[in-house]
Amino acid sequence: xxxxxxxxxxxxxxxxxxxxxxxxxxxxxxxxxxxxxxxxxxxxxxxxxxxxxxxxxxxxxxxxxxxxxxxxxxxxxxxxxxxxxxxxxxxxxxxxxxxxxxxxxxxxxxxxxxxxxxxxxxxxxxxxxxxxxxxxxxxxxxxxxxxxxxxxxxxxx
Amino acid sequence: xxxxxxxxxxxxxxxxxxxxxxxxxxxxxxxxxxxxxxxxxxxxxxxxxxxxxxxxxxxxxxxxxxxxxxxxxxxxxxxxxxxxxxxxxxxxxxxxxxxxxxxxxxxxxxxxxxxxxxxxxxxxxxxxxxxxxxxxxxxxxxxxxxxxxxxxxxxxxxxxxxxxxxxxxxxxxxxxxxxxxxxxxxxxxxxxxxxxxxxxxxxxxxxxxxxxxxxxxxxxxxxxxxxxxxxxxxxxxxxxxxxxxxxxxxxxxxxxxxxxxxxxxxxxxxxxxxxxxxxxxxxxxxxxxxxxxxxxxxxxxxxxxxxxxxxxxxxxxxxxxxxxxxxxxxxxxxxxxxxxxxxxxxxxxxxxxxxxxxxxxxxxxxxxxxxxxxxxxxxxxxxxxxxxxxxxxxxxxxxxxxxxxxxxxxxxxxxxxxxxxxxxxxxxxxxxxxxxxxxxxxxxxxxxxxxxxxxxxxxxxxxxxxxxxxxxxxxxxxxxxxxxxxxxxxxxxxxxxxxxxxxxxxxxxxxxxxxxxxxxxxxxxxxxxxxxxxxxxxxxxxxxxxxxxxxxxxxxxxxxxxxxxxxxxxxxxxxxxxxxxxxxxxxxxxxxxxxxxxxxxxxxxxxxxxxxxxxxxxxxxxxxxxxxxxxxxxxxxxxxxxxx
Numbered sequence: 001x002x003x004x005x006x007x008x009x010x011x012x013x014x015x016x017x018x019x020x021x022x023x024x025x026x027x028x029x030x031x032x033x034x035x036x037x038x039x040x041x042x043x044x045x046x047x048x049x050x051x052x053x054x055x056x057x058x059x060x061x062x063x064x065x066x067x068x069x070x071x072x073x074x075x076x077x078x079x080x081x082x083x084x085x086x087x088x089x090x091x092x093x094x095x096x097x098x099x100x101x102x103x104x105x106x107x108x109x110x111x112x113x114x115x116x117x118x119x120x121x122x123x124x125x126x127x128x129x130x131x132x133x134x135x136x137x138x139x140x141x142x143x144x145x146x147x148x149x150x151x152x153x154x155x156x157x
Numbered sequence: 158x159x160x161x162x163x164x165x166x167x168x169x170x171x172x173x174x175x176x177x178x179x180x181x182x183x184x185x186x187x188x189x190x191x192x193x194x195x196x197x198x199x200x201x202x203x204x205x206x207x208x209x210x211x212x213x214x215x216x217x218x219x220x221x222x223x224x225x226x227x228x229x230x231x232x233x234x235x236x237x238x239x240x241x242x243x244x245x246x247x248x249x250x251x252x253x254x255x256x257x258x259x260x261x262x263x264x265x266x267x268x269x270x271x272x273x274x275x276x277x278x279x280x281x282x283x284x285x286x287x288x289x290x291x292x293x294x295x296x297x298x299x300x301x302x303x304x305x306x307x308x309x310x311x312x313x314x315x316x317x318x319x320x321x322x323x324x325x326x327x328x329x330x331x332x333x334x335x336x337x338x339x340x341x342x343x344x345x346x347x348x349x350x351x352x353x354x355x356x357x358x359x360x361x362x363x364x365x366x367x368x369x370x371x372x373x374x375x376x377x378x379x380x381x382x383x384x385x386x387x388x389x390x391x392x393x394x395x396x397x398x399x400x401x402x403x404x405x406x407x408x409x410x411x412x413x414x415x416x417x418x419x420x421x422x423x424x425x426x427x428x429x430x431x432x433x434x435x436x437x438x439x440x441x442x443x444x445x446x447x448x449x450x451x452x453x454x455x456x457x458x459x460x461x462x463x464x465x466x467x468x469x470x471x472x473x474x475x476x477x478x479x480x481x482x483x484x485x486x487x488x489x490x491x492x493x494x495x496x497x498x499x500x501x502x503x504x505x506x507x508x509x510x511x512x513x514x515x516x517x518x519x520x521x522x523x524x525x526x527x528x529x530x531x532x533x534x535x536x537x538x539x540x541x542x543x544x545x546x547x548x549x550x551x552x553x554x555x556x557x558x559x560x561x562x563x564x565x566x567x568x569x570x571x572x573x574x575x576x577x578x579x580x581x582x583x584x585x586x587x588x589x590x591x592x593x594x595x596x597x598x599x600x601x602x603x604x605x606x607x608x609x610x611x612x613x614x615x616x617x618x619x620x621x622x623x624x625x626x627x628x629x630x631x632x633x634x635x636x637x638x639x640x641x642x643x644x645x646x647x648x649x650x651x652x653x654x655x656x657x658x659x660x661x662x663x664x665x666x667x668x669x670x671x672x673x674x675x676x677x678x679x680x681x682x683x684x685x686x687x688x689x690x691x692x693x694x695x696x697x698x699x700x701x702x703x704x705x706x707x708x709x710x711x712x713x714x715x716x717x718x719x720x721x722x723x724x725x726x727x728x729x730x731x732x733x734x735x736x737x738x739x740x741x742x743x744x745x746x747x748x749x750x751x752x753x754x755x756x757x758x759x760x761x762x763x764x765x766x767x768x769x770x771x772x773x774x775x776x777x778x779x780x781x782x783x784x785x786x787x788x789x790x791x792x793x794x795x796x797x798x799x800x801x
Contacts, residue, residue, distance in 0.1 A: 050758075136762070139702065146704050150589070
């Protein structure tokens with residue numbers, strides 16, 4: 001009896017869970033600014049919505065990682081693959097980068113998104129620059145996702 | 158390509174001024190430099206504009222639902238025509254709306270009194286008699302249900318005559334009488350038992366007559382409202398007349414605010430004209446008057462001329478991407494052709510799915526065809542439309558159709574009994590190869606940026622700078638790519654890798670010796686050279702940034718296949734099958750929208766930070782010639798289509 005499968009499930013849970021929390025908090029921080037701006041300027045809905053959606057990607061990355069792990073260990077549409085402890089720990093480790101960075105960068109990005117939304121409220125023509133500045137934060141979530149995927153790809157089952 | 162602009166000063170006689178402005182506005186050739194010395198009063202026109210705007214808004218409540226697919230086109234002659242019907246329509250709408258509003262407020266008041274007095278309609282006494290009786294006082298009002306019994310007991314004890322009626326809104330309606338000596342005291346007692354008095358209306362009628370009068374009045378007014386609304390609905394059909402008028406008045410205001418400066422005998426106008434449209438401009442002026450003069454001159458160093466950009470139809474759409482960052486400076490190279498191609502390709506790779514590509518072609522193609530957007534919106538929609546093509550190509554190469562494996566080559570091959578395939582790389586199965594591809598793509602993009610910098614510095618005759626700041630890095634990057642390619646493909650060093658190392662070495666030496674050239678002393682020169690080499694860390698991070706191409710194409714591909722997996726898992730029964738269709742639909746729409754958003758944002762970032770960071774200055778402003786600005790109507794059919 002090994003714990004491999006359990007550990008990989010914990011990995012998937014952390015990836016989807018923590019990154020999801022990060023995005024949820026980030027989107028809600030941005031959303032609070034968005035509702036305030038929209039109350040004054042309803043016609044900015046489009047650009048404000050884009051800005052609010054930006055911190056949502058970390059959750060998607062975490063979800064992506066969770067699905068990849070579950071698929072590889074055969075829990076999604078297939079037979080569960082027998083894993084030894086070593087493989088289980090490896091999957092758990094592979095999930096850590098996107099889980100942690102997803103959690104923290106999602107929140108951090110939400111704050112930048114919120115201020116960008118306020119800037120858009122004052123100067124609508126600056127919306128794209130706000131979007132670009134907000135996207136800069138996401139770079140590190142993307143890098144973390146990449147590291148997670150590379151580690152995941154390296155684990156043989 | 159950035160077209161040079163020239164300064165133009167047009168002299169005309171006073172009596173030809175208005176005609177000239179009209180012709181210039183129609184021709185859309187000259188960007189007029191505002192002249193602050195003369196001010197023109199346009200308050201009456203702006204007031205008219207506001208009236209029209211209000212009327213259009215009011216009418217929009219009565220017309221058909223505002224259609225997205227509205228396309229309203231007129232000829233120039235009809236556009237300029239001061240049509241009597243427009244003003245009449247405006248006045249008509251205004252009167253009707255005013256009548257309607259006063260009717261509605263009257264109805265509201267009447268309804269309130271109706272609700273207040275209706276419970277008392279059974280009191281069959283003339284209201285004026287109730288008021289002027291000399292021995293007794295009459296009171297009408299309402300009592301809350303819970304104090305009613307208390308009050309009835311009180312009336313019985315004092316032997317006060319009263320009558321109650323049911324009142325649906327205010328509790329119970331009450332009518333009682335008192336002797337006028339006792340009235341004040343009695344009323345105080347009754348008020349304590351939560352009685353609230355209603356003032357009787359000032360009429361010489363019985364309550365029942367009064368209430369039914371109110372009723373009749375209400376129904377008559379409501380009928381009038383109905384008639385007015387029908388009338389407004391009728392007027393709403395000719396709303397386009399008002400829209401035309403709005404744009405015409407706006408154009409008129411624009412013409413009025415063109416301020417001429419004055420010489421002793423004539424008037425003149427300053428502006429910018431594209432160098433390739435100078436002849437057209439003088440032709441336009443000549444058609445108005447023969448007594449004119451145009452002075453043309455090149456912009457001097459002190460001027461800040463606008464940036465006129467001219468590209469083919471494909472590249473023009475991508476100008477919006479560049480302009481969102483910053484409009485090119487008039488003295489730099491136009492980055493748009495390069496931005497167009499890179500943005501187009503990277504967007505496609507990030508989407509990487511035949512199905513999503515087809516969806517983009519369909520949705521945005523329909524949008525261009527049916528909605529006919531204008532300006533930057535049109536450009537953005539076209540960018541997405543074009544990127545649908547690269548998405549399909551990338552999808553064919555990755556073998557993905559709405560997340561399901563799909564090999565176009567094998568399909569075509571099976572027709573000819575051949576083992577063909579068009580799948581060259583599956584990012585999900587071979588993320589490492591895809592990562593390498595993304596980074597190489599990034600290096601090429603950055604080299605392209607450095608090439609721009611090289612060309613720009615050469616054009617400014619800073620030859621040493623071109624070699625030191627641009628060529629050196631190009632050599633280093635090309636050399637390292639050759640070296641790496643050699644290692645990956647043949648796994649051992651050979652001639653090619655030595656050539657690569659040689660390139661990189663020459664580049665590094667150039668940097669080392671030339672980067673500190675501006676320092677006076679030897680320490681400064683050495684430090685400058687080393688500092689420039691240290692900048693290679695920023696190149697490393699720039700190149701690694703292109704790994705997002707892999708990450709985003711993976712994310713859209715994996716989520717798409719996850720949706721297929723989820724839908725497949727519930728397809729056991731008929732209900733499951735229907736539910737699975739819903740999962741397919743919602744899941745793919747979600748993934749499509751999120752992937753598009755990510756691709757739009759991150760593709761833009763790669764242009765703005767990694768690519769533009771190498772050479773782009775920006776800070777210009779667009780050449781926007783004086784023309785007819787259309788807000789309400791779509792197009793003036795016989796005028797050359799405005800570029801923006």
